[in-house]
Amino acid sequence: MMMKRILLACISLFFLGCGNFLDINPESEVVNDDMFSTAEGVEDALYGVYMSMVKEDMYGGDMSVLFPEILAQNFLTDEGYWIYLSRLDYSDVYARVSCKDMWIQSYLVISYLNNIIENLDQKSVKDFKYYDLYRGEALGLRAAIHFDLLRLFAVHINSTNENAKAEAIPYVTKYTFKVTPFSSVEEVYEKVITDLKEAEICLVEDKILMPKIRKGGGKGFTGARELHFNLYAAQAMLARVYWMKGDLTNAKKYADKVIQSEKFQFVDQEDLATFMKRRISLSETIWGLYTTEISSFLYDMHMVKTLMTLPSNWKLLYKNTEGPEPGEDKRLSAWFLSKENTGNSKDICVKIMDESNDASEYSGGAYFGFSMIRIPEMYYIMAEALLEEGDKEHARDYLDAVVSARGMVKFADRDTGKDITLDDIMNERRKELFGEGQWWFCLKRLNRDVYVHALDATLKGSDRIYTLPLPTEELDPR
Incomplete structure (x- = not known):
């Protein structure tokens, strides 16, 4: 079994070449008996996890942008293995090969986290000043990675295929040689939520550690908490998990917690073009x-090698949405541009990439990297939950908060008396989160039909198009 081979690999070497974290933290080390005897050792282990998560097989490429955006038809490709994913055709062996490394790397990182958690179980707050933060981060990360694996490789909880729902993915909580059996979709949700709720309790100190106004440049483990799985990450992830599950009551509860914290504000419109470009917004x-x-990974795929291209009709997403008043959706000009490439004009999404990857060129307070979850998503969840409750006016208010922040005319000021719809929220979601790897999950949650550009055909929503293939090794008899 693949899982056993992963765990065997972990015994010999824990973190491979993770490098420095923000250039201020120690390099990750080979695991030894003494690593978890000091706070510095635990912190090194957690830094190693974060640096492993940004490898191209995980959130440094495949899981954050490449695969979900191609699946969602936000980007097109005719490259080798990926073309099968662009067609939502997972029957070919190449489709399995494409997904294999993402699966392996994710469970490898989960095994690192389980090792940290098990070692922390033998310690307490008496041993480490930031014991609760360490434990909260590890539990939160374990939940977040399992949740994304569930969204990618398992059928949705509303599927009518009971056999498929009964065996979703393994939820691994032990650092062991033993093979972890598959959990059902419902069981994985329960375990994700349990881990996130415990993380929320452990991370309560972030109420103090994360002030409302953050200028960047934080040092040490309690600095730069945006780069750690923090208290508000736990609450925002709970909102996202409950939303994906279809439990809008609880989704609303946790989204509201994040919003009411007042720790996260929309950027000024003049900063719209730069606040996400290879950086994390403060x-x-x-x-x-x-x-x-x-940034360099995306630029190489999108601009240099032209392995990811925008569909011909992408601009329509940002047209005819500003209402009757003269105006524009500022995201259109801020996040996209046309550029000459080998003599041909090419539309590119510059939202989260930059031609330059020289860290010395940017001296602002923000950190290099990319957002895993941002405040606009919490407003969309609130809007949808309130709409379901029948509170159409307040639902519109939450949607308009994002709409107006992006320089558009509010829905309330468009056709008077017109209520917003779920499609209005979905359209705004797609425009706002374009390039961030979330649209495919929005479609999957509602089992929407998908127009596939490579086929010039619309495929009916089904488990078949919304469930990535497990690596062949995972299909061996267990």
């Missing part, structure tokens, strides 16, 4: 991952 980012590499 205003909007609830949790982000530090890396200097994702």
Whole structure:
């Protein structure tokens, strides 16, 4: 079994070449008996996890942008293995090969986290000043990675295929040689939520550690909390998990916690073009991952090799949405541009990438990296939950908060007396989160039909198009 081989690999070497975290933290080390005897050792282990998460097989490429955006048809490709994903055709062996490394790397990192958690179980707050923060981060990260694996590789909880729902993914909580059996979709949700709720309790100190106005440049483990899985990351992830599950009552509860904290504000419109470009916003980012590499990865895929291209009709997403008054959706000009490439004009999404990857060129307070979750998503969840409750006026208020922040005419000021719809919220979600790897999950949650550009055909929503293939090794008899 693949899982057993992963765990065997972990015994010999824990973290491979993780490098420095923000250039201020010690390099990750090979695991030894003494690593968890000091706070510095625990922190090194956690830094190693974060640096492993930003490898291209995980959130440094495949899981954050490449795969979900191609699946969602936000980007097109005719490259080798990826073309099968662009067609939502997972029957070919190449589709399994494409997904294999993402699966392996995710469970490898989960095994690192389980090792940290098990060692922390033998300690207490008497041993480490920031014991609760260490434990909260590890539990939160374990939940977040499992949740994304669930969203990618398992059927949705509303599927009518009971056999498929009964065996979703393994939820691994032990650092062991033993093979972890698959849990059902419902069981994985329960375990994700349990870990996130415990993380929320452990991370309560972030109420103090994360002030409302953050200027960046934080040092030490309690500095730069946006780069750690923090209290508000736990609450925002709970909102996202409950939303994906279809429990809008609880989704609303946790989204409201994040909003009411008043720790996250929309950026000024004049900063719209730069606040996400290879950096983590100190205003909007609830949790982000530090890396200097994702910009070059995306630029190489999108601009240099032209392995990811925008569909011909992408601009229509940002048209005819500003209402009757003269105006524009400022995200159109801020996040996209046309550039000459080998003599041909090419539309590119510059939202989270930059031609330059020189860290010395940017001296502002923000950190290099990308956002895992941002404050606008909490407003969309609130809007949808209130709409379901029948509170259409307040639902519109939450949607309009994002709409007006992006320089558009509020829905309330458009057709008088017109209520917003779920489609209005979905359209705004897609425009705001374009390039951030979330749209495919929005479609999957509602089992929407998908127009597939490579086929010039619309595929009916089904488990088949919304469930990535497990690596062949995981299909061996257990």
